[in-house]
Amino acid sequence: MQCGGGPPEGNSVTEPVLQVEGLSVDYEVGAGTFHAVQDVSFELHPGRVLGIVGETGCGKSTLAHAIPRLLQEPPARIRRGIVRFRGIDLLKLPRWQLPRVRGTGISMVFQEPINSLNPAYRIYDQVAEAIRIRRLRESGQAPGLVSPQEPFDYSKPKMPNVGEVLLKPLVPSKGPASRRPMLSKDAQDLRATVLEYLKLVRINDPDTILNLYPHELSGGMRQRVMIAIALSGRPSLLIADEPTSALDITIQAQVLTLMKELMTEIRTSILFISHDLGVIAEMADDVGVMYAGHLVELGPVDQVYRDPRHPYTKGLLRSAPSKYKSEGPLPSLPGSVPNLSRLPRGCPFHPRCVLAHADCTQDPGPKLTKAVEAAGPEHLAACYYSKEVPGIP
Amino acid sequence: MVVLIVSVAVLVVLLPPIGQALVGHPVSILPYGPNYYPSPCPTRIVTTGNYSYPTCTLPPSTEHLLGTDNLGRDMLSRVMAALPLDLAIGFVVTAFAALLGGSLGLVAGYWNQPRTIKGAISVAILRLTDIFLAFPSLVLALAIAATLGRGTLPTVLAILLTWWPYYVRLVRGEVLVVKHQPYVTAAKAAGLSDLRILIRHVIRNILEPVTVYYTLDVGTVLVTFSTISFIGIGVPLDVPEWGNMVEYYQTQNLMGIAPWTILAAGGAIFVTVLAFSLLGDGLRDVLDPRSRRALAQAAVPTTVAAPAALGEA
Numbered sequence: 001m002q003c004g005g006g007p008p009e010g011n012s013v014t015e016p017v018l019q020v021e022g023l024s025v026d027y028e029v030g031a032g033t034f035h036a037v038q039d040v041s042f043e044l045h046p047g048r049v050l051g052i053v054g055e056t057g058c059g060k061s062t063l064a065h066a067i068p069r070l071l072q073e074p075p076a077r078i079r080r081g082i083v084r085f086r087g088i089d090l091l092k093l094p095r096w097q098l099p100r101v102r103g104t105g106i107s108m109v110f111q112e113p114i115n116s117l118n119p120a121y122r123i124y125d126q127v128a129e130a131i132r133i134r135r136l137r138e139s140g141q142a143p144g145l146v147s148p149q150e151p152f153d154y155s156k157p158k159m160p161n162v163g164e165v166l167l168k169p170l171v172p173s174k175g176p177a178s179r180r181p182m183l184s185k186d187a188q189d190l191r192a193t194v195l196e197y198l199k200l201v202r203i204n205d206p207d208t209i210l211n212l213y214p215h216e217l218s219g220g221m222r223q224r225v226m227i228a229i230a231l232s233g234r235p236s237l238l239i240a241d242e243p244t245s246a247l248d249i250t251i252q253a254q255v256l257t258l259m260k261e262l263m264t265e266i267r268t269s270i271l272f273i274s275h276d277l278g279v280i281a282e283m284a285d286d287v288g289v290m291y292a293g294h295l296v297e298l299g300p301v302d303q304v305y306r307d308p309r310h311p312y313t314k315g316l317l318r319s320a321p322s323k324y325k326s327e328g329p330l331p332s333l334p335g336s337v338p339n340l341s342r343l344p345r346g347c348p349f350h351p352r353c354v355l356a357h358a359d360c361t362q363d364p365g366p367k368l369t370k371a372v373e374a375a376g377p378e379h380l381a382a383c384y385y386s387k388e389v390p391g392i393p
Numbered sequence: 394m395v396v397l398i399v400s401v402a403v404l405v406v407l408l409p410p411i412g413q414a415l416v417g418h419p420v421s422i423l424p425y426g427p428n429y430y431p432s433p434c435p436t437r438i439v440t441t442g443n444y445s446y447p448t449c450t451l452p453p454s455t456e457h458l459l460g461t462d463n464l465g466r467d468m469l470s471r472v473m474a475a476l477p478l479d480l481a482i483g484f485v486v487t488a489f490a491a492l493l494g495g496s497l498g499l500v501a502g503y504w505n506q507p508r509t510i511k512g513a514i515s516v517a518i519l520r521l522t523d524i525f526l527a528f529p530s531l532v533l534a535l536a537i538a539a540t541l542g543r544g545t546l547p548t549v550l551a552i553l554l555t556w557w558p559y560y561v562r563l564v565r566g567e568v569l570v571v572k573h574q575p576y577v578t579a580a581k582a583a584g585l586s587d588l589r590i591l592i593r594h595v596i597r598n599i600l601e602p603v604t605v606y607y608t609l610d611v612g613t614v615l616v617t618f619s620t621i622s623f624i625g626i627g628v629p630l631d632v633p634e635w636g637n638m639v640e641y642y643q644t645q646n647l648m649g650i651a652p653w654t655i656l657a658a659g660g661a662i663f664v665t666v667l668a669f670s671l672l673g674d675g676l677r678d679v680l681d682p683r684s685r686r687a688l689a690q691a692a693v694p695t696t697v698a699a700p701a702a703l704g705e706a
Contacts, residue, residue, distance in 0.1 A: 070578055074507065096586075103584020110582075115575040120597045129593075130583045229583060 023081030051284030220251035299379035434465025450651035494560025502568030609673035612666035
């Protein structure tokens with residue numbers, strides 16, 4: 001189950017920031033139960049970027065929202081699984097504890113920059129709100145489950161158990177001496193920090209932007225502000241849920257360049273969700289391919305793209321437009337995505353798969369395992385016949 | 394256009410209280426108090442059919458701008474004296490209803506998770522609201538007022554008890570819309586607690602429709618209050634109030650011989666309610682960007698066309 005190979009330095013003892021094990025999410029609606037995410041497992045190591053790619057409706061966004069538990073429950077229901085964020089199982093945390101993890105532990109950048117800012121407040125207030133929360137937690141005046149000061153210190157030998165965490169927040173209170181007026185009361189300082197974060201996301205003229213309302217900004221600018229808000233909590237995990245899908249192509253390139261630059265500046269682990277294979281190739285270290293709620297392939301980006309080991313990935317890559325092969329129609333996968341409430345037995349891809357054999361239709365379907373003859377040990381695929389995938393024309 | 398509507402509405406609303414402040418003042422612009430009647434009062438002879446009799450009702454004149462009633466009391470003074478009570482009731486009763494109903498609506502809309510304790514509370518609030526909404530509000534208010542007996546406070550209570558359910562419905566609906574907005578999810582992702590999101594993000598974004606509804610509602614409450622008084626189970630007769638003035642003069646059969654008494658009180662209700670209605674419309678135009686844009690677009694052709702039309706003429 002080891003994926004990603006640890007941090008770039010190759011230090012194998014580091015603990016993953018995020019471990020997802022057997023996560024299954026259903027939507028219970030009138031028409032039936034939709035299995036949006038089924039038995040998804042992966043690990044994300046400090047400083048790495050994991051891209052999740054898949055077509056519309058494959059459960060990427062549900063997965064992204066399930067990790068910080070931002071799903072509307074009901075209709076969504078997390079059936080089973082473990083989401084261990086820095087040693088804390090988020091699925092076992094009581095609901096009222098969750099805000100303590102969000103913002104300073106896990107933050108998110110959303111798909112819709114248009115509506116993700118509150119129309120009633122100026123940009124300054126919205127960025128300052130996130131910074132204020134972080135400062136309250138740093139100063140020990142408000143509890144946070146995760147210390148925001150040392151986001152990459154994973155040397156703690158034992159995992160804190162949930163009960164212990166509930167009683168005593170990880171951020172120690174500094175006692176009455178620290179109850180002197182908060183840093184955030186110093187408006188000048190807060191303003192300077194807000195400006196700093198707006199500059200970080202390459203906003204020209206941040207002094208003017210501060211006093212504007214969201215509707216006065218363009219989509220790209222709003223998404224930059226959203227990124228600034230997400231980063232201002234200094235999270236150890238940033239979840240970017242299709243951050244560029246709602247933007248037009250030139251703005252998309254700008255925002256991606258920005259995120260790429262920020263990744264080298266701030267060593268935050270990132271879970272990057274996208275339907276765009278090119279974007280994932282550009283941004284991510286590792287890639288997970290999702291199909292009908294299942295994670296079908298997982299591995300380092302270059303390996304997965306060069307040598308896909310799941311027929312779905314192969315088909316997906318083949319159907320991407322390329323500037324080298326411009327002749328003839330684009331190849332496409334036969335058939336269509338199955339209805340998530342009536343998934344086929346066994347491997348969800350078998351009805352469309354050229355390699356499908358009788359055992360592919362048997363429950364339980366193939367698990368994510370080390371791909372046979374794959375270039376590296378981190379390359380996993382959920383296919384019994386992954387050996388034969390390179391042979392598919 | 395919008396500015397004009399709002400400023401007219403504000404003036405119509407604000408001027409009477411200023412005038413009223415002067416009535417109660419020792420140096421009053423009005424020569425008479427609301428219950429001052431001269432004894433013996435100046436009379437005139439009225440002839441109806443075969444009968445002729447003296448009456449104290451004097452038609453409007455420079456001395457009595459709205460005339461006098463059957464006891465010789467100055468109608469302008471009485472109408473003005475009723476204004477603080479009527480306005481206070483309009484504003485305060487609606488405000489209490491909005492606060493009570495609004496808070497319940499916030500709870501019912503924000504914590505509506507089924508199969509939880511909070512969800513059960515939410516359902517309980519909504520069913521209670523339904524029970525109150527099942528009765529026509531005026532009938533329920535009349536029933537409560539009749540039960541509690543005649544007086545100002547019982548009438549206020551009666552209206553308050555019937556008025557809050559509308560705000561539960563309004564606020565709950567708005568909360569349900571706002572709480573599924575992406576910016577609320579974004580606020581959650583930023584680490585805000587539920588309560589903080591409710592206070593900072595949800596309430597701020599439902600204020601506009603509630604303010605508009607409140608303003609329009611002040612007029613409605615005023616009419617209801619006057620109606621209860623008119624039927625004779627509201628404010629006692631010695632308290633100047635527009636509704637009971639209309640009732641009293643009507644029982645004294647003044648419509649035929651001195652219509653100005655009834656028209657003055659009824660006109661006061663009409664003007665005030667109209668003012669709140671205009672204020673509410675104006676506020677909606679100002680606060681709701683969509684209707685403002687619609688107004689601006691509607692205004693453009695007229696301003697462009699006007700000079701051309703003038704030139705042709």
